[in-house]
Amino acid sequence: METKENILLNIKNLHVWYRVYGGYLKVLNGVNLIVRKGERVGLVGEAGCGKTTTMKSILQILPPGDFLIPKGEIYYKGKDILKMSFSEIQRLRSKEIAMIFQDPTTALNPVFTIGTQIGDVIKYSIALEEKKVHKEKLKILSARALKEAYLPDPERMLVNYPFQLSGGMRQRTCIAMAISSSRNLLIADEPGTSLDVTIQDQILHLLKEIVEKMGASIILITHSLGVAREMTDRIYVMYAGTIVETALTKDLFQNPVHPYTKGLLASVPKLSGGGIARGIPGRIPDYLNPPQGCRFQSRCEHATSSCAENPPQFVEVEKGHLVACYLAQR
């Protein structure tokens, strides 16, 4: 099953550091992640665990000059993104991979109309093949993209500015931009977090439908386990710059193995009541001087001396269910 052809994205042992006063923030510490064709993958973790950094390094949109990638490879369709030339990366951004950001208010430029912004995206993706793009054609294509995202009255919408739309409509516009030309991989960074729960529900349904229609893969970044459960086939749980557990969505919720995953699942308040668990004591380690070995050790109740020496390797507890913890090895 694991043929080279059906793997779309393969991140191997990725390290990303940020330069700050006093040294480097060692944010990503060996991230391994695979996305297959047509797969919906969830990346779950708390604030500051490196989810967005991972995704930004795929598209090479990390803040210029402030970061360092000391180790790691990101293979997209068998080619290492980190070794690509600028024009190849441009092609990747305009034809292959699209990203939907968390806050649609800041993702859209407030001084340009929706039509201009969505038109630009389409222009650059077409411009790779055709030299000149006709204005009327752009308009039609833009309106069609908006229509696919179920925005009412798309022709009129093109002359509107972002502030004239509601939060949900802005997020639909961002989705329309992402799907305006066909893509193979969508990266959705907390697409519903800044929206109300009923609107989030609508946006997630829309994304699900679009991904199915396009046959694309999606990486859904979220801090909400509930969203991940409803949207994805497979989940990666991330903690402090490392992947701690990955499994099929169903397996992960039925049989979580890593202490962090267990703690996270227990912390989520349930609609059926029954109180809330204690939560996980402590907080994410300091990235300037991260601990040797497992990064979760200071918050883990099962921590032993071996946890402090070397970071644990992945162990396959059942088929496709990998856990980076010494507990699973015993």
Add this chain to the structure above:
Amino acid sequence: MTQPGNNEILKAVNLKKYFRIGKNKKGPIFVRAVDGVNFSIKYGETLGLVGESGSGKSTIAYTVVGMYHPTSGQILFKDQNIGMEAVRRSLSLKKEIQIVFQDPSSSLNPEQTVEQILSLPLRIHTRTSKRQFREKMVELLEKVELPSDYLYKLPPSIGGGEKQMVAIARALASNPSLIVLDEPTSALDVSIQAKVINKLMNLQKELNLTYLFITHDLSLERNVASRIAIMYLGKICEVADAATFFEKPLHPYTQMLISSVPVITEEEEKLKPKKIVSIGEIGSPVNPPSGCSFHPRCPYRMPICSEVDPEMIEVSPGHIVRCHLFSMPEKTGSKEV
């Protein structure tokens, strides 16, 4: 909710808060943030106030603590009208009602040490001698499980959960009987949230506190509140005790909300009403829809809904709903609600 009795610590009667944002030919334009709300909180309970952004939850919170002056209506605290701004309230009244804000990074002064933050309410509201001051502050920190060396720390140097704990300690300093919690954990991670919530629940039992708990997170509300009120566009559309609320939600909006919550277990999945699919978006409080303000999004809407604003109806003891489906009992059966 409307029944008399002196076991109510706080009661809002037809409370309205309009904000003037401009004027046109017809007269001034108002944002109707809170538009005729009735609710009451009993001693020692937690009333959960849920709603989407822009529904007026925070306006109610700020009106209760006196940051806003209500446009009309009354707020009764221990049978005494407190519908005035905080500057005109007596110290003994301010002392009784405290608030914890959503984001501790902006509600705590980053240039003041925890000691300075905690000393202000102690100095104003309690008679503490200088010698006892430190002792008192350490005691407050102990209540929220923080070590005494935190007194000399600045808010930016401590974690988000701990910051919120300091904010809670500050609210406790004056020995209040009612605490308004305005989304106290929505800026925190779930693993930290669990800790803060558990602390709040323990403190409530220990100190016999009453909470007005405001959040947009329904699953969280299920676990903390004894009664829940749902708000939509400045009006309360359903009130019930927490268990009934999730087992037998009546208002179509409540059903839509519950079915939109992403959940993590099969057990929770069963609680979701299946028939309602979320459509449309919240209307504008400047120009709310006529009649029932939810009618443009309601799958059960009838002609009457766009004309007449429904009344609050008590369908069973303590379960109040504002919907035309229930004002005409003969029709409810056919609607299968």
